[in-house]
Amino acid sequence: xxxxxxxxxxxxxVVAEGxxxxxxxxxxxxxxxxxxxxxxxxxxxxxxxDSALLDREEKIAPELLTGLKSLGLFGLHVPKAHGGAGLGMxxxxxxxxxxxxxxxNLAMTLSAHSSLGTTALMLFGSDxxxxxxxxxxxxGERVAAFALAEVGAGSDxxxxxxxxxxxxxxxxxxxxxxxxxxxxxxxxxxxFARTSPADEGAKPKLTAFVLERGCGxxxxxxxxxxxxxxxxxxxxxxxxxxxxxxxxxxxxxxxFKVAMEVLSHARLSxxxxxxxxxxxxxxMSVDRVNxxxxxxxxxSEFGLVRDKIAQMSSELFALESMxxxxxxxxxxxxxxxxxxxxxxxxxxxxxxxxxxxxxxxxAGALGYMRSQPWERMLRDARxxxxxxxxxxxxxxxxxxxxxxGPGREIEEVSKAMREPIKGFGLxxxxxxxxxxxxLGRERLSKAHPMLARESVLFEEYTGHLAKSVDKVLRxxxxxxxxxxxxxxxxxxxxxxxxxxxxxxxxxxxxxERRGEEGSRREIDLASVFASSAKRRMAEQxxxxxxxxxxxxxxIAQRTCTDGGYPLDVI
Ligand SMILES: Cc1cc2nc3c(=O)[nH]c(=O)nc-3n(C[C@H](O)[C@H](O)[C@H](O)COP(=O)(O)OP(=O)(O)OC[C@H]3O[C@@H](n4cnc5c(N)ncnc54)[C@H](O)[C@@H]3O)c2cc1C
Numbered sequence: 001x002x003x004x005x006x007x008x009x010x011x012x013x014v015v016a017e018g019x020x021x022x023x024x025x026x027x028x029x030x031x032x033x034x035x036x037x038x039x040x041x042x043x044x045x046x047x048x049x050d051s052a053l054l055d056r057e058e059k060i061a062p063e064l065l066t067g068l069k070s071l072g073l074f075g076l077h078v079p080k081a082h083g084g085a086g087l088g089m090x091x092x093x094x095x096x097x098x099x100x101x102x103x104x105n106l107a108m109t110l111s112a113h114s115s116l117g118t119t120a121l122m123l124f125g126s127d128x129x130x131x132x133x134x135x136x137x138x139x140g141e142r143v144a145a146f147a148l149a150e151v152g153a154g155s156d157x158x159x160x161x162x163x164x165x166x167x168x169x170x171x172x173x174x175x176x177x178x179x180x181x182x183x184x185x186x187x188x189x190x191x192f193a194r195t196s197p198a199d200e201g202a203k204p205k206l207t208a209f210v211l212e213r214g215c216g217x218x219x220x221x222x223x224x225x226x227x228x229x230x231x232x233x234x235x236x237x238x239x240x241x242x243x244x245x246x247x248x249x250x251x252x253x254x255x256f257k258v259a260m261e262v263l264s265h266a267r268l269s270x271x272x273x274x275x276x277x278x279x280x281x282x283x284m285s286v287d288r289v290n291x292x293x294x295x296x297x298x299x300s301e302f303g304l305v306r307d308k309i310a311q312m313s314s315e316l317f318a319l320e321s322m323x324x325x326x327x328x329x330x331x332x333x334x335x336x337x338x339x340x341x342x343x344x345x346x347x348x349x350x351x352x353x354x355x356x357x358x359x360x361x362x363a364g365a366l367g368y369m370r371s372q373p374w375e376r377m378l379r380d381a382r383x384x385x386x387x388x389x390x391x392x393x394x395x396x397x398x399x400x401x402x403x404x405g406p407g408r409e410i411e412e413v414s415k416a417m418r419e420p421i422k423g424f425g426l427x428x429x430x431x432x433x434x435x436x437x438x439l440g441r442e443r444l445s446k447a448h449p450m451l452a453r454e455s456v457l458f459e460e461y462t463g464h465l466a467k468s469v470d471k472v473l474r475x476x477x478x479x480x481x482x483x484x485x486x487x488x489x490x491x492x493x494x495x496x497x498x499x500x501x502x503x504x505x506x507x508x509x510x511x512e513r514r515g516e517e518g519s520r521r522e523i524d525l526a527s528v529f530a531s532s533a534k535r536r537m538a539e540q541x542x543x544x545x546x547x548x549x550x551x552x553x554x555i556a557q558r559t560c561t562d563g564g565y566p567l568d569v570i
Contacts, residue, residue, distance in 0.1 A: 005336040006329075007343065007498055011402035011490075012409065013442060013466025015459070020501055021446040023321075023509040024328020026090050034091040038098050040071050045102045054105050054230035055376050058222065065109075065185075068140070073099065073110055075138025078118060082134035089265075090327040093272035100276035104380035105230035107273045112181035112231075113137070115266035117144025120190040121210060123265070124249040124258050129210060133188065145186035147177035147236050148259055154178075155393045157192070157256060158204050162238065164193035169245055171195070173209065173238040179387075183219045183234030188212055190262075191238070192255045206255030209243050216241040227379030260338070263388055267341040268330070270388055271323040271348030274381075278316045278352050281359040281377060285309060288363055299362075308358045310528060315351045317525040321502035322347065339401050342394045343498045346491075349384035349391060356381040398494055399487035403480065406469050444501075448508040450516060450523060454530040458500045461534075464541045465493050472544075485549040489540045496533040503529055 009016040026034070048067055054060060068074065077092040078084025087095065096115070100107035118137045121130060121144075136142040153159035162175025173193055180189075189211055196205035211217065220235035250258045286309065289300035299305050326340045360367030360374040367374040385391050442462060447455040472486055480486065507526045510519035559565060 005339055007339040007494060008402055008405050010462055010497060011469050012406045015442045015444060015462060017444055017446050020325060020505045023505040030088060030091050034094060037095055041098055044071055049103050051103045058229045060105060060230050074113060074140035077114060078134050078138035082138060084138035088331040090324055090331055093269045093327045096269045097272040097276035100273035101280045104228050108181055108228050108231040111269055112146060113144045115269045116146035116262060117190050119265050120249055120262045123261055142187040143182055143185050144188045145180050145182035146190045147180045148192045149178050151178045155390055160192060160194050160206055162193040164195050164207060171243045173241040173243055175238055177236045179233055180236045182232050183236050184222055184232035189217060192259060195252055205253035207252050208249040208255040208258040210247050210249055211243050227382055264338045264341045267345035267388055268327055270384060271344035274348035274352040274384055275320050275323060278355040281355050282312050285359045285362045305362060308362055312355045312358055314525045314528040318499040318503050318529045319348050319351045321506040322499050325502040339398055342398050343495050346391045346394050347495050347499060352381045352384055395491035396484060396487045399490035402494055403469050407473050410473050447504045448511045450511055451504050451507055454504050454526055457530055457534055461497055461537045468544050489544055493537055493540045496537050500530060500533055
């Protein structure tokens with residue numbers, strides 16, 4: 001498995017199709033194991049999970065948590081050697097999808113425990129820490145939480161004020177974390193604290209620690225939230241809590257790297273949770289349109305209702321394709337998937353939001369009633385666009401990470417132009433690649449010929465993305481860091497391109513296995529998704545050159561100065 005990131009290459013106009021073809025598949029053994037876990041959970045959930053009750057009572061009963069633990073759900077991705085089920089990323093994400101399709105609170109609780117807390121220990125714990133904690137976390141004997149955000153440091157982790165001051169062989173931790181999922185029920189906390197002085201202007205160094213509730217951690221009251229009301233969300237306070245230095249995760253001062261890597265993994269199961277909830281909402285919509293009559297007909301017969309069902313289906317197909325393409329890459333040993341996982345998170349949370357909104361619309365008045373599930377599911381869906389990195393921050397991250405490689409290359413090439421003899425190899429490589437992309441030679445040669453239209457679209461817009469990156473970097477250089485409108489356009493192009501690539505790879509596999517007729521559903525969904533993506537991408541590309549960014553900035557500036565919208569008609 002190549003370690004290169006498909007999307008980072010794509011920003012430079014290179015289609016590393018060997019990375020995404022063939023579409024990954026779980027092994028037979030893993031798939032059987034997963035199906036047994038899913039079956040066990042479905043049986044348990046049918047008898048024991050009542051989402052409306054969870055929402056009303058605002059807590060998960062201890063017996064319900066015990067049931068989930070006994071099904072092995074707290075240790076799905078923990079290696080067997082440490083007492084877990086040892087599932088790979090695809091099977092793990094698929095299991096969380098199943099849980100999320102039943103209840104958002106359970107998925108959020110499991111996710112904070114496994115995807116965040118336990119993953120931090122798996123990736124960065126010393127052998128001793130892993131041997132001590134992983135078996136306890138895998139069995140659910142101990143529940144984990146991940147405490148990064150603070151009231152004054154959400155997106156901006158560098159503003160962290162929780163401090164860890166060195167005291168002999170230990171650190172003394174003081175501060176308060178905010179909005180910690182599992183904050184009220186966790187026994188083990190992954191905490192990020194500043195280990196360098198908070199001097200004016202000094203770059204803060206964060207360090208990650210693992211600590212137990214018993215050593216002096218206190219939790220605030222459960223937050224009164226819009227959705228996922230039964231999942232525990234609290235502040236967590238540390239007042240001179242003594243943490244031995246061997247409880248540091250990763251290196252001292254490298255906590256930011258710990259947080260980013262853990263979040264990169266977690267965003268994949270967040271995306272798969274969105275698939276679970278989205279598919280459930282689509283099922284509910286289908287049931288509704290098949291039974292509801294208006295004007296003497298089932299509402300499923302009306303074009304505008306059908307259009308919603310088709311749109312939801314094609315977006316869920318794209319989300320599922322990109323999420324499990326990425327988890328497959330992780331399972332195959334890919335080490336650089338930060339951009340891909342950020343894309344899955346942004347596309348996943350926004351697809352879920354659109355699906356929840358359309359499902360409620362299809363349900364009419366029922367969609368607005370608290371006695372019905374749509375209203376709760378709409379509330380539950382909202383948070384996915386905010387936590388584990390807001391979608392705005394992640395769009396900037398996608399664009400800037402993607403442009404890093406081409407940026408470096410342009411810098412090196414301009415250096416080489418100053419020393420043409422020494423830099424000849426580099427210059428000719430660069431010139432060759434540019435000439436190739438100008439001729440439109442970057443092809444998706446592994447795509448099935450049935451998908452020629454989708455493939456050409458992908459190739460065409462990959463060219464647009466690379467040209468835009470090149471143009472923007474040459475024109476603005478480092479200024480691009482301040483150009484968020486442009487970053488957003490790049491990110492949105494990249495999101496649609498990744499979705500399209502994943503859809504093409506998956507559908508190619510389907511056609512190769514089952515032939516054209518056997519894959520009709522995938523082919524049609526791919527086609528509809530490609531048409532919508534084309535409209536969005538065309539808009540992004542056109543707006544790169546012609547836009548009203550400056551006017552928008554000045555309207556926002558004036559509105560903020562005025563303290564709101566100042567106009568009235570009377
Ligand atoms: C239910 C729930 C559970 C959570 N669980 C956890 C948890 O377990 N652990 C944990 O550590 N945290 C958790 N969080 C916190 C979450 O990660 C933060 O809310 C999130 O990172 C955003 O931070 P903020 O709320 O301070 O928003 P802010 O950072 O204040 O952002 C406000 C708005 O400004 C935008 N913005 C900010 N900076 C920029 C920028 N540079 N460019 C463009 N736009 C920008 C944001 O996108 C957002 O729209 C949870 C939050 C919720 C709601």
